Structure formats: C-alpha cells, structure tokens
Amino acid sequence: MNRVAVVTGANRGIGLEIVKSLCKQFQGDVVLTARDPARGHEAVQQLERDGFHAKFHLLDITNTSHIEGLRKFLLATYGGLDVLVNNAGIMYIGKEKEEVAAIVQATTTLQVNLFGHLEVYKHLFPIFRPHARIVNIASTLGLLNYNNNEEVREKLMSGELTMQDIVNLAEEYLRDVEQGLEEQKDWPDAYSVSKTLVMAATRVQARELAEDSHEDVIVNSCCPGWVKTNLTGNRGVKSPALGADTPVYLALLPPNCASPVGEFVVDRKIRRVR
Numbered sequence: 028m029n030r031v032a033v034v035t036g037a038n039r040g041i042g043l044e045i046v047k048s049l050c051k052q053f054q055g056d057v058v059l060t061a062r063d064p065a066r067g068h069e070a071v072q073q074l075e076r077d078g079f080h081a082k083f084h085l086l087d088i089t090n091t092s093h094i095e096g097l098r099k100f101l102l103a104t105y106g107g108l109d110v111l112v113n114n115a116g117i118m119y120i121g122k123e124k125e126e127v128a129a130i131v132q133a134t135t136t137l138q139v140n141l142f143g144h145l146e147v148y149k150h151l152f153p154i155f156r157p158h159a160r161i162v163n164i165a166s167t168l169g170l171l172n173y174n175n176n177e178e179v180r181e182k183l184m185s186g187e188l189t190m191q192d193i194v195n196l197a198e199e200y201l202r203d204v205e206q207g208l209e210e211q212k213d214w215p216d217a218y219s220v221s222k223t224l225v226m227a228a229t230r231v232q233a234r235e236l237a238e239d240s241h242e243d244v245i246v247n248s249c250c251p252g253w254v255k256t257n258l259t260g261n262r263g264v265k266s267p268a269l270g271a272d273t274p275v276y277l278a279l280l281p282p283n284c285a286s287p288v289g290e291f292v293v294d295r296k297i298r299r300v301r
C-alpha cells in the first residue's frame with residue numbers, strides 16, 4: 028500500500044504550502060484536508076492546475092465524526108498513516124478581538140488550537156506506521172517565557188506531566204477567563220495559551236511514544252515564523268512557502284533519526300523551552 032501524508036487546515040495559508048511541498052518531496056500520496064468541502068476541492072483543483080496532485084478529505088478538527096471518517100478512510104485505503112501535520116489553527120485579530128467576548132474567544136481558540144489537535148492525534152495514534160512523523164504547529168508566542176505564572180510553568184515543565192494535566196490547565200484557564208481573573212492570574216492571551224499547551228502536549232506525546240510499541244514514530248512542534256496569511260491579517264515577514272519550510276523538514280525527518288524528538292523547532296533549529 029502507498030505511504031500517505033495528511034495535513035489539517037490545508038485549503039489556504041501555510042497548510043496549503045505544506046501540501047505543495049510534500050507533493051514535491053514526499054514519497055507517497057498527500058491528503059489535503061479542510062473543514063469546508065468547497066474550499067478544500069478548490070484548493071486541490073488549484074494545485075492540480077499548478078501540476079501538483081493531492082487528494083481531498085473533509086476534516087473539521089473539532090468534529091469527532093469527521094476525524095473518525097478520516098481514520099477509516101486512511102485505514103481502508105492505505106492501511107496506516109506516515110505523516111500527520113496538525114496545522115489547522117485560528118487567532119482572533121482586529122475588530123473580532125475587540126468585539127467578541129473574552130470567554131468566547133478563549134473557548135473557541137482552545138477548541139481548535141488545542142483540543143482539536145489532541146483529538147486528531149488520539150484517533151490517528153493507533154494507525155501510525157513505523158517511522159511516522161507528526162508535526163504540531165505551535166508558535167513562539169507559546170514559549171513559556173511569555174507566561175509569568177510560576178505555578179503553571181512548573182506544572183508544564185514537570186517530567187511527569189500528563190495529557191490530563193494539560194486538559195486540567197486548559198480548563199483552569201477557561202474558568203479564570205469566565206470569572207475575569209486572567210490578568211490577575213497572569214495568563215497570556217488565548218492564542219498563546221493554546222500554543223503553550225500544544226508545545227507541552229508534544230512533549231507528553233513524545234514520552235508516550237517512546238514508552239509505547241510504535242517503532243520510530245517521532246513527534247515535534249514548531250513555529251513557522253511570522254507569516255503573511257489570513258491569520259495574521261496578511262502581516263508578517265515570511266511568505267507562506269517559507270513558513271512551510273520547518274514543518275516540512277520535520278515531516279520528512281529520515282528514519283531512526285535521534286533528534287529532534289519531542290522538541291519545539293524554529294527555522295529548523297531546536298528552541299529550548301524554559
């Protein structure tokens with residue numbers, strides 16, 4: 028059966044460029060997923076016109092039946108999964124950031140950027156093939172230095188951190204926002220919290236994979252840089268193609284490489300989380 032790579036939130040921005048680059052470099056099929064079928068098909072057709080062949084599959088990462096549908100499709104068509112790039116993400120900016128209630132922003136942001144990523148990973152975990160590569164797109168905004176809360180930092184840096192601890196922290200943050208305590212408790216904004224927790228989840232996933240029977244399956248998180256996309260209101264210093272460079276580098280790490288594993292990577296270099 029063919030090898031297969033899946034990219035989430037890939038109808039535009041960095042995700043679309045990751046698909047394009049994988050079409051050039053990955054030995055196998057590339058599946059472009061999107062939450063909106065029309066936008067997904069349009070992106071695949073655009074790639075086709077440019078000479079790249081990707082397959083579309085529906086995936087809203089907050090919809091468990093979509094995730095299950097993808098898992099069944101991958102299993103039936105490919106017998107497993109070789110590359111997963113958890114790219115889909117949202118950030119409130121401009122007018123929306125000013126006008127939408129803080130609790131709505133916090134809930135929606137964590138739902139997509141954290142819980143969506145974790146659900147996709149959890150459902151696809153059983154079908155990771157030997158040498159599979161998983162890339163979680165985080166952000167330097169999630170670096171713990173941005174968070175002044177010593178207690179949270181200590182929990183996140185513990186070698187015994189579990190996925191449940193991460194969920195508990197996310198819920199604690201949401202309760203604090205609901206009660207208007209986020210400034211008093213030194214939480215950064217919702218987007219940064221979501222990315223801090225994705226970076227922490229990546230370390231937990233790496234530890235679990237090392238203890239599990241999966242053979243040479245590697246997970247890393249990364250920041251694509253500040254990229255001109257819808258998410259940033261087209262502000263930024265990098266093109267989406269440049270933003271795709273580090274995620275694709277991590278998606279194509281060679282078999283049995285020792286490093287990076289469970290790291291946060293920026294411009295192809297490990298950035299230590301403190």
Ligand SMILES: NC(=O)c1ccc[n+]([C@@H]2O[C@H](COP(=O)([O-])OP(=O)(O)OC[C@H]3O[C@@H](n4cnc5c(N)ncnc54)[C@H](OP(=O)(O)O)[C@@H]3O)[C@@H](O)[C@H]2O)c1
Nearest residue numbers: 036038040041062087088114115116166253254256257258
């Ligand atoms: N741009 C930057 O400077 C920057 C910096 C650091 C990290 N990042 C991260 O890079 C990733 C890609 O961002 P981008 O800049 O390329 O943003 P973008 O152009 O806004 O693309 C985001 C993609 O995510 C999709 N998406 C949103 N919610 C989804 C959901 N529930 N299920 C499935 N797909 C969903 C969007 O689909 P629709 O088209 O349907 O909305 C879109 O395809 C994000 O995780 C972002 O946080 C970006």
